Amino acid sequence: MLTQAAEDYLKSIYKLQEKGGKVSTGNLAEYLDVKPSSATGMIKKLKTMKLVSHERYQGVTLTDAGKTIALEIIRHHRLLELYLFKALGVPWDGVHEEAEKLEHVISEDMEARMDAFLGYPTEDPHGSPIPDKNGVVLKAPSVQMTDLNNGQSCVVAEVSDDDSALLRHLGSFSLYPGTAFRVIEVAPFEGPFTIDIAGQQVVIGREVAKHIFVNNIEETDNV
Amino acid sequence: MLTQAAEDYLKSIYKLQEKGGKVSTGNLAEYLDVKPSSATGMIKKLKTMKLVSHERYQGVTLTDAGKTIALEIIRHHRLLELYLFKALGVPWDGVHEEAEKLEHVISEDMEARMDAFLGYPTEDPHGSPIPDKNGVVLKAPSVQMTDLNNGQSCVVAEVSDDDSALLRHLGSFSLYPGTAFRVIEVAPFEGPFTIDIAGQQVVIGREVAKHIFVNNIEETDNV
DNA sequence: TATATAATTTAGCCATGCCTAAATTAATTT
DNA sequence: AAATTAATTTAGGCATGGCTAAATTATATA
Known part of the structure; x- marks a missing residue:
């Protein structure tokens, strides 16, 4: 071990x-x-x-052996995050810290039981891919939010999981994986993003936007 | 820490x-x-x-401070055993080993969430008392099975949790906490016990019986 | 009581994994 | 190319928590 x-x-x-x-x-x-x-x-x-x-x-x-172990630990971490979120109701800004300790300690049996309970999920609460039991990761391609332009619509794919305060901030706007939004305006000179989420206008700082990844990008007409 | x-x-x-x-x-x-x-x-x-x-x-x-910590760890252990048993279906002979590692690692928040999920339980799957969040333990008085005599009926109160093979053995007779049985015969010279569980006759070795504790003892008529 | 035995403690070593400070090697600038 | 700067590695130390072997203290026996 x-x-x-x-x-x-x-x-x-x-x-x-x-x-x-x-x-x-x-x-x-x-x-x-x-x-x-x-x-x-x-x-x-x-x-x-x-x-x-x-x-x-x-x-x-x-090495291949090292990668196998790394993926095993990452699998533990992300399964645990999702399990804690769904089964015990741990808030999404708290699951990372807890999983960080548990990931080294759970048995293969417990991993398998959580996996089954969750219905063999492929993504954790932050949108990160959960490697399968053979270490296969399927990550949907996504784009950093800072690469978006005015008038583009998209869906949140993934956010960083390790900054609790950031997650609470995003949560206050319901900016979870799966949430759709439209870019109303990108302020010039590396400025913040003004976006529309479900009719609400929200300003997202550039530093925050770096931690958000999106997909399903579409050009939309300006209102 | x-x-x-x-x-x-x-x-x-x-x-x-x-x-x-x-x-x-x-x-x-x-x-x-x-x-x-x-x-x-x-x-x-x-x-x-x-x-x-x-x-x-x-x-x-x-010391009082030491006892508080000891009870906190024991509480973690027993809550985890029951949680793993009920929520994830880990067999009762497997929960001890898993809890042994997790008990040092879970947060107070997770402890509280498991406690609530389980409905603030007072006993783990082996019948051991779960200390409450203030460290208060209420252990019902029980008697070692080796102190039973012919013709006595009783209910299993508690069994040792740390011997997986023993637990599988007991499980094969459905000898769980809450199970009632009657002593048919205690063999002389420190011999084994023959008992009746739900109509089935079962022989329990003396060494095994030392790990079983019972209560609700009643004298019954011989058949 | 003296002595043998058993329990406990001390002394000193090992592996893990962190640290600081110094030496080495690589990369960049002039 | 030489010199400065940056990255990396080596050397040596510290805390944790095991270990063995030897010393100590307590207990039991003769």
Whole structure:
């Protein structure tokens, strides 16, 4: 069995790899809120376990074995988020923190029972894909909200799950995955977005919009 | 926040204290499957935290603060056992192992949500009392099955939760808490018990009977 | 009471995983 | 290309919580 710390490193490498491409010691350390020297140490250990590849100063890559474990942990996390949300009514801005601890601890049996209870779901409450039991992830293509233009309509696909305050903010506008909205105006000079959600006009700051991903984009006539 | 190890020590001290009275370093170490010297070390640490009292060679006692934490962990454990059993259908011989890991990790919020979901229960699936949120335990008095005599009828009150094979064995006779049975014969010389459960005759070994506690004892006529 | 035995504690080591500070290597600027 | 700056790694330390082996203290036996 891997330690919790090792699992967290693998998960983080997977997520950084997914976003940015190359994963440096420094990026990884920053993401995990540890010092670079600590990351170096763990990378060395994971390498001896053949869970990552690494050449000095070159960045880390997950091996197939490492990726399998990373996806297993991510699956646990997202199944737990959805389970806590649906079965216990934990608010969507609280499920991440709870899942972060539970993900390392649940058995395969419990994973399977939650999966069945939830009807073999494919998305967590923030719209992130839940890898299936074989580690297969199907992520619908989506676009960062900051790439939208005036007059476009779309549906929220996914939002960041790790910032509780952000989630409460989005929740106050009902900006959940599945919610449709229309861009009324993008303020110039990297300004905020004014959008229409179910007839309500709402202003979304640019920094917030970076954490929102959408799909089903359509051009609509201005009102 | 306490470490998981420290929580396990407090819980174990509470349980040993409950059964036997004096808790020695050796007993504690054996119960936790560590060496006595390891127990000494942790006892010292818990003492500096004022969670236990201890004088060299005299045995350990929980302070009020230590007892509060022990009961909190036991509450988590038993609520989890019942929750896993009722909400996820985990078999009763599997809930202990799972709860053993989860008990250290769930939040107060999750504890409260499970408690509400279950209707503020007072007993886990093995008949052990669930301390309430203030740490109050109400344990109905019960008698070890080995103290029963021929012709007595009773109801199963509680069984040990930590031996999975034993639980499967008991389950095969439907010997759950709440199940009534009548003692047909106690074999002499510390022999096994022959009992009647719902018309079925079953032989229960003495060692097994030591793990079963009963109440509502009545004398009945022999058939 | 003296001695043997059993329980407990101390001393010192190991692995994990974090840290700081210093050294090394790579990348960038002049 | 040389020098500066940035990234990474190494070296050595700390806390946790195990371990073994040796010393100590208590208990039981002769």
